[in-house]
Structure formats: structure tokens, C-alpha cells
Amino acid sequence: MTALAEMPRRAYSHPRHRREPLPRLLAGIATGQPADLRHHERTYGPLDLPAAAWNRDRAAARRTAARLTDVVDRSGLTGRGGAGFPTGRKLRSVAASGRPAVVVANGAEGEPASSKDKLLLSRVPHLVLDGITLAAFAVGATDAYLAVHGGNGRLMAKLTGAIRARQVAGIDPVPIELVGINDEYVSSEQTAVVQHLNGGPGVPTFTPPRTHERGVNGRPTLVNNAETLAHLAMIGRYGDQWFREAGLRDDPGTTLVTISGAIRWPGVYEVELGTPIGEALMRAGGPAERPQAVLIGGYFGTWLPVGAAWQVPLARTRLRAVGAAMGAGILVVLPESCCGIAETARVVRYLADSGAGQCGPCIFGLPALADVLEDLAFRGGRRDAAERVATLIPLIEGRGACRHPDGATQLAASAFRAFKHDVYAHDIDGPCFGVSDKPLLPIPGSAGSW
Numbered sequence: 443m444t445a446l447a448e449m450p451r452r453a454y455s456h457p458r459h460r461r462e463p464l465p466r467l468l469a470g471i472a473t474g475q476p477a478d479l480r481h482h483e484r485t486y487g488p489l490d491l492p493a494a495a496w497n498r499d500r501a502a503a504r505r506t507a508a509r510l511t512d513v514v515d516r517s518g519l520t521g522r523g524g525a526g527f528p529t530g531r532k533l534r535s536v537a538a539s540g541r542p543a544v545v546v547a548n549g550a551e552g553e554p555a556s557s558k559d560k561l562l563l564s565r566v567p568h569l570v571l572d573g574i575t576l577a578a579f580a581v582g583a584t585d586a587y588l589a590v591h592g593g594n595g596r597l598m599a600k601l602t603g604a605i606r607a608r609q610v611a612g613i614d615p616v617p618i619e620l621v622g623i624n625d626e627y628v629s630s631e632q633t634a635v636v637q638h639l640n641g642g643p644g645v646p647t648f649t650p651p652r653t654h655e656r657g658v659n660g661r662p663t664l665v666n667n668a669e670t671l672a673h674l675a676m677i678g679r680y681g682d683q684w685f686r687e688a689g690l691r692d693d694p695g696t697t698l699v700t701i702s703g704a705i706r707w708p709g710v711y712e713v714e715l716g717t718p719i720g721e722a723l724m725r726a727g728g729p730a731e732r733p734q735a736v737l738i739g740g741y742f743g744t745w746l747p748v749g750a751a752w753q754v755p756l757a758r759t760r761l762r763a764v765g766a767a768m769g770a771g772i773l774v775v776l777p778e779s780c781c782g783i784a785e786t787a788r789v790v791r792y793l794a795d796s797g798a799g800q801c802g803p804c805i806f807g808l809p810a811l812a813d814v815l816e817d818l819a820f821r822g823g824r825r826d827a828a829e830r831v832a833t834l835i836p837l838i839e840g841r842g843a844c845r846h847p848d849g850a851t852q853l854a855a856s857a858f859r860a861f862k863h864d865v866y867a868h869d870i871d872g873p874c875f876g877v878s879d880k881p882l883l884p885i886p887g888s889a890g891s892w
Contacts, residue, residue, distance in 0.1 A: 466688070466696050467672050468712045470566040477600075479607045482568035487679055489572045489613060507580045511537065514580070514674065517682035518694040523548060523632075523667030524742070524769050526758055529674065535654045536581040536664045543583040544658040545616075546639065547574045549590040549668040550623050552630030553740045554792075554884045556770045558698035559668040561710045563590065564597055566672070567604040571618060573671025576678045578616040581664050585616065589635050592622020625886075627796035628846055632665040634798075645798035646844035669698055669771075689715035693757040697771055701726040703882055704733060704777035713756060720752035722773060731777035735860050737883070739769025741789050742849025745782060745860035748775075765856070774883065781876030783864055785883050786857040787815035792885045793850040803847035807838035811854060820877055822868040831858060 475481040483489075515530030536543050547570060551559045562570055571588070578586045588605075590597060601620050608614050621639065623629050629644040636657045638644040657663025666674075673695060677685050686694040693715045699722055702708040706727025713722050719736060723729065736751040738744050744766040746754070754764055761767055776782055791812040797804035811834050818827040835851045842848060858865055867874065 466712055467562065467566070467569065467669070467676065467698065468710075470569065471561070477565050477567055477604070479568055479604070479611060479613075482566065486569065486572075486676070489575065489675070489678070503579070504582070507537070507582065510576065510580050510678065513682045514677055517677050517685040518692075519670070519673050519677060519685065520693075520758070521666060522669035522673070522697060522771065524739075524767075526768060529666065529670055532654065532664060532666070533577065533580045536662045539655075539662045540582075541662055542585075543578075543581045544661050544663040545574055545578045545581065545583045545586040546632075546635060546658065546663060546665045547577075547586075547588045547668060547671050548630060548632060548635055548665055549588055550625075550630040550635065551591075551770070552627045553770045553772065554627075554886055555702060555737075555740050555772045555774055556700045558700050558710045558771055560594075560597070561698075562668050562672055564600060567601055568608070569672045569675050570668045571604060571608060571614070572675035572678070573666075573673070574618055575614045575616065576674055577664055577666065577671060578614075581662070583616055583664070585658070586614075586618045587621050587639060587658070588618055589621045589623050589638070591625040591630075593625040598622060627793070628798045628844070631844060631846075633844070635665065636663060645800065646846070648843055690755075690757055692759065697756065697768070699756065699771045699773055701773045701775075703737075703773075703775035704729055704731040704780075705775050706730045716755045716757045716760075718752065719754050719756060719773060722756060723775065729775050729777070731779060733775050734778045734780075735776045735782055737772070737774040737776065738766045740772040741793060741883075742845075742852060743767065743769050743772065744852065744856040745776075745786070746856075747860050765859075776882060779876060780879055780882050781819065781864065781874050782857055782861040783815070783868055784819040784873075784877040785881065786853060786861075787812065787819040788881055788885055789883055790815050790850050790854055793846070793853075797846055798844065801841070801843040801847075803838045803842040807834065807841075808847055808850055810834055811838065811850065815854060815857075818865065818868050820873055822872040823870065825869055827869045828858065828865060831855075 470485045473485055511530055511533045519529040520526045549559050549563050574586050605618050623638050624644045628634055628646055631646045633647040634644045636653050637647050639658045653663045653665050689695045696712050696714050699711050699713055701711055711725055733748040735745050735747050754760060794808035794812040797808055799805055814830045838847045839851050
């Protein structure tokens, strides 16, 4: 195996000697082979970070860890869990304390419309586990956790087997502990995961302090979602220049997108950042029915009319210009046969029921907003819905203990923009025929869920 001193030249440099295209995240799934360690290393190459070399020379290890962080910085990788924070900067802030750190991989997808992290963990789990180990090396962690929803026994068993195989092979100098958390929407928020690991309830906590300052057991803690860590594993193998061969100059790399709704081939797709939304949808076979709008970013996301959304690139700055965001990488196509107001009302009610109950906006504001939206969608005719929503949203936004209330108000406000003609029609004449259709968006625990 490569000695630690050699790693900056080999493991973290652009592999110009390779002629074939390098694999991206889903290459291991495309092979159709089992998700075991042997096939993983055959597809992606081994993780060149032997435990013996790590422990032999701590000073050299710290220098190499700093170089790894520099490579991640230059790659331009940003978080794929929703916030889009630069990953290299996050690594550096945790390592800067000089204290033994903790790494937490957040594989608990609370977003009902997303499947990308579940796909990675079930089909290419070792790629995420490699990312955990590289992150632990970069920040000087002595503890590492992988958090998933504990109710998914099948996934828990698969990940337990993958971690055990790595223990036998001696791959991970810092043992990775698998943790099951509550299967609730707010439980997957990063401060909620940290609070669960600290023995508390799995609900978001007030900040500051932030997790990179004081997280698990009061130690500096790095929290990244599963896809971000999978990209980190690829950058650790192939380098920053390779990562930047895809995507845009200011938003490089690829990203996983869960495409669903009225689409011919729903599923998880890997696309280059900067790919127009319409092109991504056509890769999924195109709309299965005549579309009217696209939900971008999930349940904290934004509705855009299909004509406005089609040419918008999937990239942070481009989406921000139209009032949207990548979020967890979600595109849902709403057909003309569905009622966008009814779909939004169902989701906002779900979000209102899923709050942590720690602040007024969650306890009072979101239920009131859900009441107004349900009244507009399923009864209508009151001629005051727009005024009531316009009054409620400022009372909720920016006042919560976490961003849960703001996510719900963003979705509601975007619905009033995207479906403004329907809002008017519902408010004057009552509900449309679309409200009686089977719900399109999945609501956990409801009869209409996927």
C-alpha cells in the first residue's frame, strides 16, 4: 500500500494517466454488480489511506490532511443536503480548533420527495463510508457516525454488513458507528441529529453555538449529508481538476436529482450542474402528461410554471435568480390535471404537523397557514385568501427556532405566484375539478403516499 508521505502525489492528484472517463457517483450502480467491498474497489479504486500509515507519523498526517482540505476547497464542492455550504470551508472550520473532532454523516432523508441518499446508501454504501473516513482524516476526528432512519431495518442491516466488512479489511482508522434516528421530518436537520447523538430529543436546536464549534459531546463536529461525502470520496481519489471537468465554473461537479410526478421514468439521475431543468426532465423520459408547473427543491422549495422552469439551469446562482434553490435536489412535475393549490395545502399541513413544537411559528403560525390553504383549496369562495396569507406569512417568517417555518412559507408564497389564476378562481368560485384527483406529492402516513 502507498505510504502516507506518498499520498499527496497519488491519491489527491488528477489522474492524467487514465484514458477512460472516470466514474461518477452512480458508476457502481450502472455495473449491476453487488454493493460489496470487492466490487466497490474494482469500480472506483481502493481508498488509499491505510490505518498503519495514518498512525505512523501524526505530524505528516496533519500536513496531508491540510492538503486534502486544499484540494476539496479548489474542487468547489458544496453541500448537497440543501444549504449548499462550501465543503472545504466546513472541513477547515472544524479542523481549526485543534481539538479531537467528530464526523457525522447524515443519511436520514427527511424529505419525502427525495430518494438520492437512500439510493447511495443501499446500492453504493462504501462510497459514502469512504467519504466519512476521508472527512475524519481531514478534520482530525476520533469518532465517526452514520445516521439513518432507524425504522428502515433492511437498510440498517445492509449498512451494518458493509461497516463490518471494512473493519475486517482494516480500512477505517476511525471506526464508523451506525445510528438509527427517528423517522420524522425535522429529525434529519443537522442540529437535530447532533442532539439525538447527545442523548436528547431529535429536534432542531437554537444556534449559536454551531455544530462546528460545539456539537457531539461538546466537541467540534462536521455534519455532511450522504451525497456530499460520496463526492468527497471521489475527489479524494481523482482530484479537484477531475471534479471540475463537469458542471459550471462557479458551480462545478455533478449532482443527484430525484425526478418524480408526471414523468415517464421517475427515479434518481446524476446530472452536471448547469443542466437545464427541461433537459434533466427529458432524461427521465419527459412529462407523462401535459405539465403545468415544476416543484424545485422539495417541500421547502419553489413552484415554477413549466414555461419559466424549462430553460433554468440547475445551479445555485441561476436558480436563485428565479427565486428557487437546489434544496435536496428534487424536481416534481405537476400535470394540468392536478390542482397546485391542493397539493401545496396538503404539504403545508404535513409540515405544520411535523414541526418540533418549540416556537410560536411552529405551534400557531403553520397550522393557521395550513387552515387558510386548505380552506382555499377545498372550499374556496371566501374572496379573502390572498389577504389572509399575506397577513400570516410575515408573522411566521424569520421568527422560528429553526428554518422549518420559513421553508413552509416559501412553498406557500411560491404557489400563490405560480398558480395565481387558480388562486383567484378558487377564491371567487370555489375548488376546481383537480382537487378530487389522487394526490401527486407523497405525504408520509397518508393514503395518497407513494
